[in-house]
Amino acid sequence: MNQPLHSVVCIKQVPDSAQIRVHPVTNTIMRQGVPTIINPYDLFALEEALRLRDRFGGKVTVLCMGPMTAEDSLRKALTFGADRAVLLSDRYFAGSDTLATSYALSMALLQIAREFGAPDIIFTGKQTIDGDTAQVGPGIAKRLGYNQLTYISKIRDLDPDGGALVVERRAEGGTQVLQTKLPVLITMLEGSNEMRRGSIETALAAARAQVTIWNAAAVGIEDLTRCGLRGSPTIVKKVFAPGARSEKAAMIGAEATPEASAHAVIDAIFGRMPAIEAQLFETAAQAAY
């Protein structure tokens, strides 16, 4: 390959979903104080891109679609060591589902190709922790005609000159070893690497770096009906807290000793479900022989 390797990592700023609570009285999401973070899965993608840059040179661009506050996440990505950051932000993107999101991002990726050179590899995390859909990556790959490699646990080999790539992909019941060619879209599996810590020089540069900010027009989106709510075929009609089960647990009174309690518990289980008793004895009997 004559051009240096160009990786683009798509990240998303998400609420730290572990911190989200539904109010017990009002049944509404309590958003106050829920911090926003870089989607944790995206960090594996970013680190993998940085490792490829360490090995083969080139540049790593991070791209994020979101509100203006997402600049914080992009700056953090720069602190980790990315070379440049692009924020795609426009009120017309509000309410995008996976289809509308992959459209907007693919348009931004085309703009990145025009301004900074075509991406050889587009990275994303395997999914986000707020939506959990794992559908935006495949959507982008399809729109841009990139080879799609999801749930990648390892990049085994890359020949940047010939563009050949061998990866390990997490499949049901095992690992697929796939060979393909650049350009590709890779969604990285969690645990495949560990995010580095940027040096003081990188951190200082990141603190002072300029984040490129594009709106819909800047990436060449003319038809706004393809964006946001209007461009989303799915419609959220109802949001609700999971209802309580009508019947509460039948309580087994604790006995004087743990041993007595244990027998009371077993009696209760077998009483409710004789089948499990039979199954247990059968398995135990088989194990004896």
Add this chain to the structure above:
Amino acid sequence: MSEMQAQEPQFDAIVVGAGPSGNAAAYVMASEGLNVLQIERGEYSGSKNVQGAILYADALEKIIPDFREDAPLERHVIEQRMWTMDDRSHTGVHYRSDDFNEEKPNRYTILRAQFDKWFNARVRAAGATVLFETTVTELVRDLSGKVIGVRTDRGGNPIMAPVVVLAEGVNGLVGQRSGLREEVKPGTVALALKEMHFLPREVIEARFNLSGNEGVVIEAMGTITKGMTGTGFLYTNEESISVGIGCIVDDFVEGGETPYGLLESFKNHPSIKPLLAGSEIKEYAAHLIPEGGYRAIPQLYGDGWLVVGDAGQFVNAVHREGSNLAMTTGRIAAETVVMLTRKREAMSRANLAIFAKRLEETFVMKDLKKYKGIPGLLHGGKAQFFGTYPRLISQAMQTWFRVDGVDKKSKEGAILRSFREARGWRGMMGDAFRLVRAWR
């Protein structure tokens, strides 16, 4: 600490820490055109910071006059309740005034993680460079011992500047380990715990008789601290209640209480429990508060360095003030650096002494001086102040208010007797005398 040959400074000043004092210092210097680097170990400004929290408008107004326009403020305080508590009751002095519903309110409740984030965004907008998630590990000095820069836990080369403002908080490791000041002592520092209880805003307003953004502050002392020197508090935020309790660390060591056990029993006090009922707890925090007062203030300046905020023990424990002292010391340190920079004068110990001199002229030093005897007094007399008197006051109140066929004269006699028997006239006179003397 490493010693280095003087290098070209990269910044006019480095601020260690992004709490109220560090943000104030960095903001003022950056606004005045200095090239400032601020270094914060948290994920963002506020992520390591804990406070009750009440914001005193005056100190911030002197730095950012229009802060009310976009700062994340919870409620402005219109009512202050001072409670003396025994195990089952409280005797309160409440002051509520519509005057506090003024155009520019005097006190606000805030959530520090959010407020500090806002303040720091202003710091960056003023032109300062801010490094997050970076811990300063040591000061760099030249051969003469003058501080000329810092090293961080990101390794690499040191970052150089003619002056370092240490706004590193109560556990200020950099300054303490560099020998700039002594360790904080267990007898002059309080361990405070706090929980965030969330409730719908309508519930809070109904429970505390509030409307709009009005807020209530409760400060409590008495048997809630089980004989230890300390206070409890409860502040109303927009849709949450901050509830907490703190005692001097030495007392904790001597006593038999766990801090969280103390907080639990405070929350379950019959006067507090109904105020929190049905809430969802979303955070549990603990922090040290330097309460040594005037006598604990360390050396505040030296060749190439200044100390501000909690690191300099700037807390008025009697009036529960701290963040305003932090901001004021940060501002005055910054003004000192700005002035010296403009005059192209060295950041020497002699020149930086202006900082301490100017502080003497402010409420910061005047108040701390006024109360310099109080911390010792309360600590020394903790059995009376946090046990005997609160119990006596509660008993007296109950005797007085309970209608039970006993004539009023006998009641008065019983109340006086109970005080005398518990502490003795001499003891009470002595306590009163010492308190008045310490207060003056």
Add this chain to the structure above:
Amino acid sequence: MSEVAAIKVEEKLFSNRYLVDAGRPHIRVKPHQTPSRGLLAMTRLCPAGCYAQNESGQVEVSADGCVECGTCRIVTQGTGELEWNYPRGGFGVLYKFG
């Protein structure tokens, strides 16, 4: 009683946000025979319940739930029993409200 209290602290800490720097504890207890009064007090005093006494009487620390108040540092000062540092930048407790 102490067990019940221990559970309660766990539950309190669960509402907090942490980024644990796995494998790099920021507080270490140095090997000792008999803990000082201060260090022993920490088994009761630590607001995050990080300290516990083992069967042979030494005090151990597990700093994952640490709220970085510094009480242990103050209480054991002069004993040299603790190696206390802030977590690396960005790690440790991350207050949402503070």
Add this chain to the structure above:
Amino acid sequence: MAQQPQAGGGNSRAGTKKELPEHFKAYKHVWVAVEMEHGAVHSVSFELLGEGRKLADKRGVELAAVVMGESRAELDAAAAQCFEYSADLVYLAQDPALAHYRNETACQVLTHLVNTYKPEILLLGATNLGRDLAGSVATTLATGLTADCTELEIDEEGSLAATRPTFGGSLLCTIFTLNFRPQMATVRPRVMPMPARQEGRSGRIIEYSPAINEADIITKVLDFIADRDSDKASLPYADIVVAGGLGLRSAENFQLVKNLAEVLGAEYGGSRPLVQKGWITADRQIGQTGKTIRPKLYIAAGISGAIQHRVGVEGADLILAINTDPKAPIFEFAHLGIVADAVTLLPALTEAFANRLRINRLAS
């Protein structure tokens, strides 16, 4: 990246139903894209057929399965199973290039079949394969896709109402694809019950030979390394699961859970905080963000039962909860409960089970 809903109400624009465009009106029938691994059908596909049957009956349409692969024998066997799990019709795509799953080929085949035969509903498993395929098919067809559903319904107007958890499982949202076809959804394994198998039931097969030119396909499968550590996948399918939570108080005490599981021949797992604390690995996490399980017996020891855990275990036939706090939410949805310290009860329970099984064995 689903839409970010506000709690408590939908979106006003979304609430208004427009008329389905004319060219979509021909779309009819419910399809399940069947997942094959090494010649065998993944059980999530049978679960989907069971669910698809209900949807098809409600709509008064047929239920079809799509199977694709290389070996005719394997495909025929899969088709026969699909009929027994109530498919009326099987689309059978056979080609050497379909020997292993690859996105390019599978997407091409499924897209072609949809465009040719026009289903109104298309369901896939929310497995790695299903999610890999669904995203690219939906994008190619420019239609809506609701990922990771836990409940499927037909509303009074005949549209697919797909319900999925959002914000880490703290809320549920119901999503429609009103003006596009097909309506696509992926469903997690073990969320839907396994339907009854009707032996000997049969149906029609429509064959499709895509005639893929292998030379045109860029991605090649070099190897497949099967998991030796088979326990990774077995948790969702175990008959008995024992799990622990923070009530165990220490990583060491988690051994008590393992001990009971061993005696019962059960799988073990834990709640999300345990993974965060590093007491168990992520593949042992039970709950919304971990594994969904449907065991016959589920024993939850020292787990408080936060909503995100509940979503993952609700399908269990019998839930026994052990917790010291009588007000713990787990008692709201468990079938049997005991207020006790799991750390003392678990060893007693292990011992008691072991004794009873031993006695029974001696008696038999």
